[in-house]
Each structure stands twice: as structure tokens, then as C-alpha cells.
Amino acid sequence: MAGCRSWLFFVSVYAVSLFGAKAEIKLTIPVGRLFTYELLRETFQSDFEPLSKLYAGRLYDDPMIFKCNKQNFPDLPEWLRFTQRHPYENGFLYGTPLEPGKSIIEVYAVNKRSYETTRQIFVIKAEAEKKLPYQAEFFIKLREIEKVLPSSVQGEIKQDLQKLWDTEALEVVNISNALDHGGRVPLPIAGHFEGVYVKVGSKQYFSECLLKTLTAEHEKQCTAGAKVKVPGGCNFCSIPSNCISWCKIQLFDLTKQKPAPPAPTVGSGIMEAGGDFNPPDSPPSRDYFPDYMVTVIVPLILALILSLILAYIMFCRREGVVKRDKRTDHIQLYHHHTIHGNTDELRNMAGHRRAPAPLSTLPMFNYRTGEGAPPLDSDSPNIPIIMAQHDPYCDTLPRK
Numbered sequence: 001m002a003g004c005r006s007w008l009f010f011v012s013v014y015a016v017s018l019f020g021a022k023a024e025i026k027l028t029i030p031v032g033r034l035f036t037y038e039l040l041r042e043t044f045q046s047d048f049e050p051l052s053k054l055y056a057g058r059l060y061d062d063p064m065i066f067k068c069n070k071q072n073f074p075d076l077p078e079w080l081r082f083t084q085r086h087p088y089e090n091g092f093l094y095g096t097p098l099e100p101g102k103s104i105i106e107v108y109a110v111n112k113r114s115y116e117t118t119r120q121i122f123v124i125k126a127e128a129e130k131k132l133p134y135q136a137e138f139f140i141k142l143r144e145i146e147k148v149l150p151s152s153v154q155g156e157i158k159q160d161l162q163k164l165w166d167t168e169a170l171e172v173v174n175i176s177n178a179l180d181h182g183g184r185v186p187l188p189i190a191g192h193f194e195g196v197y198v199k200v201g202s203k204q205y206f207s208e209c210l211l212k213t214l215t216a217e218h219e220k221q222c223t224a225g226a227k228v229k230v231p232g233g234c235n236f237c238s239i240p241s242n243c244i245s246w247c248k249i250q251l252f253d254l255t256k257q258k259p260a261p262p263a264p265t266v267g268s269g270i271m272e273a274g275g276d277f278n279p280p281d282s283p284p285s286r287d288y289f290p291d292y293m294v295t296v297i298v299p300l301i302l303a304l305i306l307s308l309i310l311a312y313i314m315f316c317r318r319e320g321v322v323k324r325d326k327r328t329d330h331i332q333l334y335h336h337h338t339i340h341g342n343t344d345e346l347r348n349m350a351g352h353r354r355a356p357a358p359l360s361t362l363p364m365f366n367y368r369t370g371e372g373a374p375p376l377d378s379d380s381p382n383i384p385i386i387m388a389q390h391d392p393y394c395d396t397l398p399r400k
């Protein structure tokens, strides 16, 4: 088995080295049908390995990412998409061309182990094909786009839909990620999938089963959100993950579509000659003085008035009365006078006290020995409040 694989590698490497980077893959596809191309990591892997390693039968499985773009353009053409879930999985180019034409696609594979790159060129030629008049879009809830794009899975889904449509003549028109239809990114929990829309088309008119989804009864069931009963004999889903959502079926009858409005007539692209360029008049000048008054002068005047009021309150309306000493003509604040008055009043009150004062309030109380002073007439207001006790440099405080 391993020998067979390495032989296969050898063949593909040989082919690549024979044609060098000029090797192109040419594809011809019909317009209006789904195109899928699986970018196999194996084939690109063989580009990265020297032949000697391949001869030795060593197989590498490097993580790889792909960068795809239209040649000489930064991105892919509008109809073509690229997806790859993980560097250890294959990538897919897919999409539905809507107009005939040729696109040259460059695919760069970046080896995430060695950071080597290799290039592959695809020439995709879309050829006109008759439009399928009857199309229907189905939603598959339990799928992700990368899991549906491999042709085997596409075949399984198509088989179920062929039975549902009751015809063999069925073509896949489009497969797209539900995220492109405004779907939400699912929680990263097993059993939650992004969902995939599959659009198929046929020359044959819709089957009974499909038409049943248009009935009022079916719509009512869907809007009620109840378990929708699949119309009898219409459930053809063989693999659970391929089952379609019955409430998300959309039928398109393209035969009934209105013809597209005629395309606008295109001019020559050259401006008519004659006439000088006439620049538009400059707008009338505007008088900014009222704005200036309102935004600058008025707030300034208000601020001035407020500061004047504040100044008046601060200097002329202070609490307390300013007293003018007539003899020295010095301003003396009244409260200076009241300190004296209050002190005298307190002394007076102390003089009338009956109970003996606490020791600590006595003037000669020694706080270390607890020794009291000789019972002087301690209540006399003439005793100094603080007296020097052990400080030789400090005499008795002056007292009144």
C-alpha cells in the first residue's frame, strides 16, 4: 500500500518537474452549474519533497494553507470561493459561474512546517449552458460546507433530492455556507454545525412533494414552530446528516420570472467637446460677528459679572465686623477682641466651680509620681495654667 502511494507520488512529481511551474490544469465547466475542485494536500506535498526522499519511501504530512487569486488580481473572481477548515485538511475551490468566460486562477500552497511555497495554475473556462428553469434551495442543518463539497457527499445528497423531485435529471446549481446567508457561527460544541444551502435545478417541473411545501397548511405548521410533519411518502433522507429542513425549502420557477430590464445604454466614454469649464460661484460670504458675540463676548461678560459679585461678597460682606481702632488707625478684626473676652469668661466660670478639679488639671500635678501640688487655692484664676517642672531653661510662663 505504502509502496503504491509513493509510486503515485513519484508519478505526480515527475509530471510537475517535467513541466516546471508552467504546469497548468485546464478545466471546462458549464455556466449555471456548481463547480468544485478539491485541492489535495498530497499533490502539493509531493512538490515540496526532493525526489530522493520520495524514493526512500518517506511520507510527509505537513500542515498546508492555500492562497488563491485570479492571476494579476488580489482576489478570486466573484463567482469563485475557496474554503479550507484546517491546515491538515484539503482545500476546495467552488462556485457557480454565471457568465461564460475564462479565468486564470493561481493557487499558492504554503507548507506550514518548512514555509516553502509552490504554485499551481488553473485555467477555468466557463461555457454557456441552458439555464435550468426550475430550481429549489434546500437547507441542510447538520452539515458544514467542507463536508458537503467532496463529490461523494454531493452525490448522496443529490440522490435523496432526485427521489424527492422524482426525476433523474437534476443538477446541483449552488452549494453555499449558511454563514453567507446571514447564518450564525455555531457554538463550538459537538452536534452544532454551520449549515449548508444546496440549490438544485431541473428541466422537470416540481414534484408533488415539493409543491406540498407551498400549501398554507405547511406554512402554518412552520410559523407555529411545531414539529413539522413531513408530507406522507416524501421523506427520502437516507443519511441523517443529509436531511433537509422542511421549513426552509425555497422553490424558484424561472419561467415565470419577469425579463430583466434593458441594460442602460453606454456612452462612448469621452466627454463632448466645446464649452469652457465654468467653475461654480463661491458661496456668499458670511457675517461671523453675531456668532462671535454669542460665543465669546456674552460668556465673558457673564464671567466678569459673576467675579465682581464674588469679589463684593468676599471683601465687603465677610462674617464679622471690621472695627477701626481710632487711636492707631489700624484695622483690627473683631474676633481678636472676642478671644480675650472668651478667655476671661472661661476663667470666671472656672472660678465658680464647686467640685475639686481633676488632678491632671491642677497646675502642679506631676504626671510621673502622681504627686499633687500643695493645696494652693487652685481655683484661683491667677494660677498659671502651665508651669515649668523640670526644665531648667524655662522659667514660669508669663501670665496675665
Ligand SMILES: *[C@@H]1O[C@H](CO)[C@@H](O)[C@H](O)[C@H]1NC(C)=O
Binding pocket: 032, 096, 098, 173, 174, 175, 176, 177, 180, 181, 199
Ligand atoms: C450561490 O450562493 C452564493 C452564496 O449565497 C451566492 O452569492 C451566489 O450568487 C449563488 N450563486 C448562484 C448561481 O445562485
